[in-house]
Amino acid sequence: MPEAFFPERIVVTGGCGFVGSNFVRWVVREHPEVGVTVLDKLTYVGNRENIADLLGRRVELLVGDICDEELLDRVIPCHDAVVHFVAESHNDRSIADPDPFVQTNAVGTYRLLEACRRHDVRLHHVSTDEVYGDLALDDPARITEESPYRPSSPYASTKASSDMLVRAWSRTYGLRATISNCSNNYGPYQHVEKFILRQVTNVLCGRRPRLYGDGRNVRDWIHVDDHSSAVWEILTRGRLGETYLIGANGERDNVTVLRDILRAMGRPEDDFDWVRDRPGHDRRYAIDASKLRRELGWEPRHADFAKGLAATIEWYRRNEAWWRPAKEATEARYAELGL
Numbered sequence: 001m002p003e004a005f006f007p008e009r010i011v012v013t014g015g016c017g018f019v020g021s022n023f024v025r026w027v028v029r030e031h032p033e034v035g036v037t038v039l040d041k042l043t044y045v046g047n048r049e050n051i052a053d054l055l056g057r058r059v060e061l062l063v064g065d066i067c068d069e070e071l072l073d074r075v076i077p078c079h080d081a082v083v084h085f086v087a088e089s090h091n092d093r094s095i096a097d098p099d100p101f102v103q104t105n106a107v108g109t110y111r112l113l114e115a116c117r118r119h120d121v122r123l124h125h126v127s128t129d130e131v132y133g134d135l136a137l138d139d140p141a142r143i144t145e146e147s148p149y150r151p152s153s154p155y156a157s158t159k160a161s162s163d164m165l166v167r168a169w170s171r172t173y174g175l176r177a178t179i180s181n182c183s184n185n186y187g188p189y190q191h192v193e194k195f196i197l198r199q200v201t202n203v204l205c206g207r208r209p210r211l212y213g214d215g216r217n218v219r220d221w222i223h224v225d226d227h228s229s230a231v232w233e234i235l236t237r238g239r240l241g242e243t244y245l246i247g248a249n250g251e252r253d254n255v256t257v258l259r260d261i262l263r264a265m266g267r268p269e270d271d272f273d274w275v276r277d278r279p280g281h282d283r284r285y286a287i288d289a290s291k292l293r294r295e296l297g298w299e300p301r302h303a304d305f306a307k308g309l310a311a312t313i314e315w316y317r318r319n320e321a322w323w324r325p326a327k328e329a330t331e332a333r334y335a336e337l338g339l
Contacts, residue, residue, distance in 0.1 A: 004236055022227075025054065037059075088101040088155065125162065163243075180246050187312055211254060220286050221250035233292075
């Protein structure tokens with residue numbers, strides 16, 4: 001195993017988004033000695049309120065774009081590592097308009113890699129299992145680090161390109177870098193356009209939830225805190241140049257998850273509407289995280305999906321003021337798309 005790496009100050013790109021802000025909170029809670037600089041453009045998914053209570057407690061927020069080379073050259077040299085969460089990540093949006101996904105996910109990652117190379121700063125790149133494409137519903141296999149890339153959507157393809165850039169900069173230039181590809185996250189501070197939170201907030205608003213296609217699409221769910229702990233383990237103890245898959249053996253099809261939500265919220269389990277499927281909708285994701293468990297000894301703490309889901313629903317009940325402003329605009333956009 002490589003010598004452990006203990007950063008004193010890190011940059012977290014996209015640290016006002018869902019997964020990024022939860023990672024910042026996890027670091028502040030678990031490693032309060034580490035200083036964190038959040039670099040976020042504050043687009044529609046980047047919410048300053050996600051970390052507002054942490055600012056000043058070894059956490060600083062810089063509003064800016066990872067495509068801004070001058071900004072990166074001011075920020076990166078003062079830190080020991082960068083944890084790169086920034087991404088345009090919503091499939092429906094990528095299908096309607098791929099351009100922001102190319103700019104942020106591909107070009108933005110390139111700019112960040114070059115800045116880290118110029119200043120010899122370590123990088124951990126956070127990616128998605130969607131770069132591997134989908135598996136058949138009856139396929140017993142799971143995705144591993146050796147699986148071929150077969151992205152289906154503009155979102156997944158731009159994330160695949162960013163992964164390939166990180167691998168090339170690691171091999172060609174010797175950049176100290178690691179990559180993780182994680183399964184679907186859920187938990188607090190997630191934007192209401194995402195599957196679980198759209199359903200939960202629909203129920204809280206008195207709307208009937210809506211389900212794509214036949215509802216049999218399978219996703220591999222992991223609590224966002226478990227994702228955070230895995231990223232930290234990879235950043236500090238992972239082998240340079242390596243990719244690690246992050247998952248918690250949480251496979252469930254969408255109709256089962258929706259019915260779980262409805263039951264947990266006291267609604268009949270069939271109280272939803274079917275809508276037409278998303279173009280190119282992947283059928284099944286399933287992560288084999290045995291490399292992460294074997295090499296770094298990582299284990300999820302939130303393996304009970306029902307308990308994690310109940311806690312997530314309760315958080316959204318108690319924090320309506322946080323999600324309500326985005327809800328109407330999100331549903332209006334879905335209505336335009338007929339979804």
